[in-house]
Amino acid sequence: MNATIKLKEITNFSLSSVDLANLELKLENEALDFKAVFLMTSTGMSLRVTSEHSTDELIKLCKWLNKSSEDETNLRTNQSELRLFATEMIKTNKKLNQAKKL
Numbered sequence: 001m002n003a004t005i006k007l008k009e010i011t012n013f014s015l016s017s018v019d020l021a022n023l024e025l026k027l028e029n030e031a032l033d034f035k036a037v038f039l040m041t042s043t044g045m046s047l048r049v050t051s052e053h054s055t056d057e058l059i060k061l062c063k064w065l066n067k068s069s070e071d072e073t074n075l076r077t078n079q080s081e082l083r084l085f086a087t088e089m090i091k092t093n094k095k096l097n098q099a100k101k102l
Contacts, residue, residue, distance in 0.1 A: 010093040021086035046086035
């Protein structure tokens with residue numbers, strides 16, 4: 001199954017300093033004639049689906065999340081890859097918003 005992850009935006013909970021990465025996950029499989037776009041949020045520790053989907057689409061998503069990321073350099077699941085991507089984007093956003101005094 002082909003997957004594409006895209007950062008939509010970084011938001012911040014107003015009551016705390018927790019940043020939230022809003023992600024778009026596109027899953028496609030031509031053999032199964034399956035294509036879906038999932039909107040998800042992650043703090044880096046958690047992962048949540050925020051878009052509405054049929055139970056069949058959610059089952060396929062859950063199976064994909066639990067599969068190995070097929071990267072020979074690690075033993076991570078696709079879910080771990082999504083959470084790591086979110087963490088990286090949150091850290092990058094913080095770095096981009098830092099001011100430097102001269």
